[in-house]
Amino acid sequence: MNKTLFFLIFQCCFLVSGAQIIKLDTLLKIITPNNVKIQYAGNIGMFSSGIGYTSPNKRWEGNLLYGYVPAKYAVEPIHSATIKGKFSSLLREYADGFEIKWLQIGLWYNYSFGDPYFFKLPSYYDSGYYYFSTAVNVGLTVGSEFRYKRWGLYYELGTTEKRTINYVKNLKSVGFNEIWNIGLGAIYYIK
Template structure:
């Protein structure tokens, strides 16, 4: 939770700055300058979701911003996991609906997606020859899982210099992973409630 407040604090100055800009100067008279193809559409910062105590990343938006793909680098301190972990993750998300709830506020009620993550720094992930083939059926370092979430977006005035539209969003994601799913489906008589396998991620995303 502490981390969530930190994110909120990080986010606030940005929002305040946008709010201070007089709205009449923000209208993009000139069309936005063309972007370099490699330039990410957004930067993001999140906590949880099995992808790090803190994870920062960048991503691209496709299909009129409905489809996004993000790359994240996360970090977990040793005191929480027994060894310091660094995670590299890829997320793909689809948000079909966009509700305009106020002139400058949009709600994306549904985001469905999936992620894959690789963790570096696991204490015992096996060395060559340690295990016979298929000793463990699962990977220790690589996780995959589904995501389901939502988002509130504040439409900030475009950058005066370039005319690029800007958005600041706060999002949540409920997720799980392949190992928890395997545990759930092995116990369909109610031995493991579905809620027990869920994880939560909270984050902010800035499109610029």
């Protein structure tokens, strides 16, 4: 009786764990990113890297990136996280695995970690001293991507909400060319 009960419990555990393996396998296929990327500049860190997901029609892309600015270029090292979305309106596939996304339009949200950055104005500042959060940045980009088989290179020309606001409020002192930045990156496509 005890052996039979033990055997039944063991079989039930095996069946349940087998079902979880199948579900886990399906889950892993879904959460595995389509690509990994590295980027230089572009207002999300001097160096950034992360993962990307692409829609089945290859027109929509979502990215999650970690950015870093070394202490040599800031008062202290800056660490940030970015969520970026892109839409490819002009996509052309050519022979032998060569593809160009001629026009990509993107929107990103970036959060900088650390004491120098705040989401809500600290009490030691007078009301209105800063009219925006120093921890959160929102940016718009326009760019292109060139892909050959599993490798891609891209560029993004972009600006942030803070630069745009400063330009609009200070037309005489902030030049239009001063609100723009460029980011350059490389992508490896996993699937």
